Amino acid sequence: xxxxxxxxxxxxxxxxxxxxxxxxxxxxxxxxxxxxxxxxxxxxxxxxxxxxxxxxxxxxxxxxxxxxxxxxxxxxxxxxxxxxxxxxxxxxxxxxxxxxxxxxxxxxxxxxxxxxxxxxxxxxxxxxxxxxxxxxxxxxxxxxxxxxxxxxxxxxxxxxxxxxxxxxxxxxxxxxxxxxxxxxxxxxxxxxxxxxxxxxxxxxxxxxxxxxxxxxxxxxxxxxxxxxxxxxxxxxxxxxxxxxxxxxxxxxxxxxxxxxxxxxxxxxxxxxxxxxxxxxxxxxxxxxxxxxxxxxxxxxxxxxxxxxxxxxxxxxxxxxxxxxxxxxxxxxxxxxxxxxxxxxxxxxxxxxxxxxxxxxxxxxxxxxxxxxxxxxxxxxxxxxxxxxxxxxxxxxxxxxxxxxxxxxx
Amino acid sequence: xxxxxxxxxxxxxxxxxxxxxxxxxxxxxxxxxxxxxxxxxxxxxxxxxxxxxxxxxxxxxxxxxxxxxxxxxxxxxxxxxxxxxxxxxxxxxxxxxxxxxxxxxxxxxxxxxxxxxxxxxxxxxxxxxxxxxxxxxxxxxxxxxxxxxxxxxxxxxxxxxxxxxxxxxxxxxxxxxxxxxxxxxxxxxxxxxxxxxxxxxxxxxxxxxxxxxxxxxxxxxxxxxxxxxxxxxxxxxxxxxxxxxxxxxxxxxxxxxxxxxxxxxxxxxxxxxxxxxxxxxxxxxxxxxxxxxxxxxxxxxxxxxxxxxxxxxxxxxxxxxxxxxxxxxxxxxxxxxxxxxxxxxxxxxxxxxxxxxxxxxxxxxxxxxxxxxxxxxxxxxxxxxxxxxxxxxxxxxxxxxxxxxxxxx
Numbered sequence: 001x002x003x004x005x006x007x008x009x010x011x012x013x014x015x016x017x018x019x020x021x022x023x024x025x026x027x028x029x030x031x032x033x034x035x036x037x038x039x040x041x042x043x044x045x046x047x048x049x050x051x052x053x054x055x056x057x058x059x060x061x062x063x064x065x066x067x068x069x070x071x072x073x074x075x076x077x078x079x080x081x082x083x084x085x086x087x088x089x090x091x092x093x094x095x096x097x098x099x100x101x102x103x104x105x106x107x108x109x110x111x112x113x114x115x116x117x118x119x120x121x122x123x124x125x126x127x128x129x130x131x132x133x134x135x136x137x138x139x140x141x142x143x144x145x146x147x148x149x150x151x152x153x154x155x156x157x158x159x160x161x162x163x164x165x166x167x168x169x170x171x172x173x174x175x176x177x178x179x180x181x182x183x184x185x186x187x188x189x190x191x192x193x194x195x196x197x198x199x200x201x202x203x204x205x206x207x208x209x210x211x212x213x214x215x216x217x218x219x220x221x222x223x224x225x226x227x228x229x230x231x232x233x234x235x236x237x238x239x240x241x242x243x244x245x246x247x248x249x250x251x252x253x254x255x256x257x258x259x260x261x262x263x264x265x266x267x268x269x270x271x272x273x274x275x276x277x278x279x280x281x282x283x284x285x286x287x288x289x290x291x292x293x294x295x296x297x298x299x300x301x302x303x304x305x306x307x308x309x310x311x312x313x314x315x316x317x318x319x320x321x322x323x324x325x326x327x328x329x330x331x332x333x334x335x336x337x338x339x340x341x342x343x344x345x346x347x348x349x350x351x352x353x354x355x356x357x358x359x360x361x362x363x364x365x366x367x368x369x370x371x372x373x374x375x376x377x378x379x380x381x382x383x384x385x386x387x388x389x390x391x392x393x394x395x396x397x398x399x400x401x402x403x404x405x406x407x408x409x
Numbered sequence: 410x411x412x413x414x415x416x417x418x419x420x421x422x423x424x425x426x427x428x429x430x431x432x433x434x435x436x437x438x439x440x441x442x443x444x445x446x447x448x449x450x451x452x453x454x455x456x457x458x459x460x461x462x463x464x465x466x467x468x469x470x471x472x473x474x475x476x477x478x479x480x481x482x483x484x485x486x487x488x489x490x491x492x493x494x495x496x497x498x499x500x501x502x503x504x505x506x507x508x509x510x511x512x513x514x515x516x517x518x519x520x521x522x523x524x525x526x527x528x529x530x531x532x533x534x535x536x537x538x539x540x541x542x543x544x545x546x547x548x549x550x551x552x553x554x555x556x557x558x559x560x561x562x563x564x565x566x567x568x569x570x571x572x573x574x575x576x577x578x579x580x581x582x583x584x585x586x587x588x589x590x591x592x593x594x595x596x597x598x599x600x601x602x603x604x605x606x607x608x609x610x611x612x613x614x615x616x617x618x619x620x621x622x623x624x625x626x627x628x629x630x631x632x633x634x635x636x637x638x639x640x641x642x643x644x645x646x647x648x649x650x651x652x653x654x655x656x657x658x659x660x661x662x663x664x665x666x667x668x669x670x671x672x673x674x675x676x677x678x679x680x681x682x683x684x685x686x687x688x689x690x691x692x693x694x695x696x697x698x699x700x701x702x703x704x705x706x707x708x709x710x711x712x713x714x715x716x717x718x719x720x721x722x723x724x725x726x727x728x729x730x731x732x733x734x735x736x737x738x739x740x741x742x743x744x745x746x747x748x749x750x751x752x753x754x755x756x757x758x759x760x761x762x763x764x765x766x767x768x769x770x771x772x773x774x775x776x777x778x779x780x781x782x783x784x785x786x787x788x789x790x791x792x793x794x795x796x797x798x799x800x801x802x803x804x805x806x807x808x809x810x811x812x813x814x815x816x817x818x
Binding site: 206213214 | 603611625628
């Protein structure tokens with residue numbers, strides 16, 4: 001079906017040979033003290049330096065204007081730069097305007113329950129699906145989560161996969177335009193494509209991009225093409241080369257980098273990407289982590305627990321009220337401020353909150369109360385939708401079949 | 410389903426740590442001048458040295474007697490040592506006698522058409538299926554043939570897969586007790602098991618056993634667990650640890666070696682093996698190769714072509730009739746003698762043929778005529794059965810579905 005000589009060329013060139021060695025850990029560099037890989041995010045992330053290191057492109061005001069021409073508005077996640085970086089997004093938008101519709105593709109590694117940090121790129125993905133009227137592939141990489149962590153067994157991951165599927169459906173994606181792919185269950189949709197990809201990536205390349213070593217298991221080494229395959233599945237489904245746009249946090253970029261490098265060789269478009277930042281947990285800095293349960297607000301948490309977690313969280317405020325009044329707080333490092341900004345405050349409210357915090361007129365307790373007031377009904381609404389989702393699973397699965405799970409609640 | 414603590418121990422221990430470095434090419438060793446890997450067989454193979462190098466076990470007269478107790482006879486392939494080596498065959502027979510039935514598992518890499526050399530282990534596999542009344546998994550590793558050869562594309566391999574399936578069915582396996590697995594089509598049956606295997610094999614081990622390097626593609630590195638998975642699929646199907654016996658040429662041993670090393674760690678029996686020798690092509694020495702079309706007798710060859718090929722073939726005879734009469738021939742290196750011995754002559758006829766050749770009273774033309782007389786109706790019969798096989802495909806496939814191939818004849 002795929003013509004190997006069909007060399008498609010378009011859009012932005014990649015800034016460098018993607019397969020060159022990428023530092024796995026930027027901490028060695030004296031100007032950079034953070035780590036961003038598909039398996040680890042830590043440190044104080046400088047997103048401008050990340051764009052430079054990964055060789056991606058900033059989302060410029062020009063691109064945001066291109067969006068506005070189609071959607072009639074500017075989504076807050078673009079305005080507030082939660083989505084900040086891209087590859088070929090301008091090309092995707094131009095193709096769309098010329099009538100060449102893209103597929104969305106995003107994913108989730110089901111190693112735990114879903115928290116607010118996970119939902120943010122999904123909310124944006126739903127927004128794009130609605131505004132552009134496009135199809136979505138949503139991949140759950142249960143195989144990856146099994147292979148990359150000694151402690152994970154398939155039975156445990158299976159439970160999280162089921163729970164995560166309920167959250168995905170609860171977000172409100174259009175079942176007629178969304179296919180969920182669970183790797184261990186729907187591998188037959190991906191495997192032939194993954195072979196075409198795997199054949200064109202040497203161990204040497206995979207080692208450079210992902211940091212594999214002699215002690216890596218061969219499942220890890222063989223895995224990346226399984227995550228690449230949905231980039232090309234739309235072309236197989238539509239029986240013609242079909243553009244794909246991937247909304248995801250920027251830590252997944254290494255996967256798309258190697259995928260882009262081989263795409264044209266096998267007659268497909270390079271997948272375009274739109275990269276989000278990470279949102280910190282409520283206690284620790286860094287990406288909100290589902291492996292540190294106390295640090296995150298989970299969609300399955302009881303509203304009372306949510307309230308307790310927010311009240312106990314780390315903020316950017318001063319140790320005492322009088323110091324806060326005198327010195328002001330630091331909203332830039334405050335997850336309570338960030339959650340309000342990204343999920344609940346409008347632009348004006350957020351600016352006012354930032355200034356009042358800095359000026360010392362706003363106390364941490366005030367912001368925490370605001371967040372509790374907003375987040376409790378938000379989570380309750382998701383919980384209602386998760387219940388309904390239990391009867392909608394087969395409408396979303398790529399094979400049209402149910403998962404056969406009993407409710408684990 | 411599988412209990413990780415269920416440590417099963419039994420039968421022969423492996424002679425050495427299977428994962429130690431195995432010479433990929435024995436030619437470096439001054440006493441050994443042959444190569445045997447899953448991808449290459451060349452040189453003058455000394456099967457006793459192969460047993461020593463691979464750490465397998467000779468099939469002793471004791472084991473042959475164990476067979477006879479069950480089957481009431483000694484199969485010619487055991488008597489004439491076409492099957493010459495094993496791992497845990499004695500254990501498999503003992504378990505069988507105690508009521509613990511095994512599954513057979515064998516396979517084929519569908520990179521070309523089927524010739525007589527391929528049929529021999531299949532004929533023995535069918536014999537075991539009939540005599541022991543056991544189930545068989547037959548795997549077609551179309552993915553392997555794609556990944557390990559730059560020239561192969563999936564479309565071409567798909568055609569050979571279809572043709573090979575017809576040959577497998579033509580052999581006469583019992584459809585009620587046989588499941589054919591084509592990797593790219595039935596990967597969903599293998600993938601979850603293959604992950605359990607892949608997680609327990611490091612790149613370091615795979616490099617030692619298979620000779621992978623930095624320039625190996627990551628599909629090759631990720632492949633071995635896909636060939637290992639059918640060793641454990643019977644345990645999943647039967648919902649209890651189930652012994653497996655693999656009849657196959659000894660070049661496949663590295664796959665089973667790594668599989669045996671991890672089997673008990675994940676609660677399965679180590680797969681047992683019975684290894685065959687290679688049968689030379691009709692022109693070249695070494696394994697009959699489907700990539701050298703002139704050298705082999707294919708099941709799709711017209712009977713006239715078969716006759717022509719046999720007449721033109723290399724033999725162990727002398728250059729002239731008078732020299733043959735004077736010096737005698739060398740049956741040990743003669744593929745015409747071998748094919749008659751392994752497929753058509755009975756024991757007595759074969760000994761007589763050997764002695765008459767050595768003594769100079771039998772000429773190459775005589776043996777060639779004998780082979781032509783036997784092989785033409787043999788191949789015609791297979792061709793009749795291949796035609797019937799076209800309507801039987803779905804009875805054999807593990808998913809019960811047809812392959813949807815038009816006849817490519």
